[in-house]
Amino acid sequence: MRAARFHEYGGVENLVIEEAPHPHPRPGEIRVRVTAASVNPIDWKLRAGTLHQLTPLELPAIPGRDAAGVVDEIGDGVQGVGIGDRVFGLGGVTGATAELVVLSAWAHAPETWNDEQAAGAGLAAVTAMGGLNALGSLAGRTLLVEGAAGGVGGAAVEIAVAEGATVIGTASERNHEFLTSLGAVPTTYGPGLAQRLSVLAPRGVDIALDTAASGSLEDLVAITGNPTRVVTVADHAGGQRLGTHVVNAENNSTLLSVAAELGRQGRYTPRIEQAYPLERIADAHAHAERGRTRGKIVICI
């Protein structure tokens, strides 16, 4: 199969398109013929080697954690999905940017999403939902999403609005119209946030989700009044120091099914800033690495 791979840790110039061995599903897994794969910050961090002590990779490695496609092989014990079904989901920390990928968590892709949108939903949705679930009930509460224009933040806004929260999201001004389109009240991040929020939410902010890792976690604790009302998916050290919830993405098919159902209802639609062909994966990684992605970047296979 054709795949993007890197043989050594390093810059985007290490990414090559070449033939790679076909993967096969183990019990409980499925193999998918990929239509599109997503690009996430973890992909370029792993490729650059900055995480090699925490998450060592077997090289050469195929970047990509989540993808969408059509089921073409089914592992032992798998039920509820058949050959030819259109699904989206998560595999290992690598492996998705290829013609074939093995997934260990998946859901049927709603017809309301095109292939690119389905590819952009996996990791963003499980991370957003994992974070939101740590904060308890959302209905009737005011939620601040720090970093609301990114892949995880954007998903969190739509999902929290669907659950009945009033959502205030932070982004640079160029993304404020985008945040409004997701259902959030936009404001800028950085100095003076508490003051801006006191105008936007005079009765206070109940809970906060940090997806930005910008050093603002202490401010979010002060704004909500309690570290247990704050969750971060991005600033692990800060969260541990301050006693906030710290959440990591899980390969969870139930969460993916909930996201898909919201998609069917038109209440969650992954926003794709740009789709690159496989041959341009280096450009896609460089784009993601700039840290200014609006919604998701995906790679069409």
Ligand SMILES: NC(=O)c1ccc[n+]([C@@H]2O[C@H](COP(=O)([O-])OP(=O)(O)OC[C@H]3O[C@@H](n4cnc5c(N)ncnc54)[C@H](OP(=O)(O)O)[C@@H]3O)[C@@H](O)[C@H]2O)c1
């Ligand atoms: N724990 C896990 O399992 C897990 C899973 C997925 C992701 N993550 C982590 O979560 C973070 C977000 O992931 P992602 O996929 O959403 O990233 P992303 O899409 O690359 O995020 C880009 C967004 O960040 C915003 N941003 C940049 N600086 C900001 C700041 N100082 N304050 C607020 N927003 C800022 C940008 O908005 P502007 O352009 O408007 O500034 C842009 O829209 C990353 O650190 C990622 O590694 C963790």
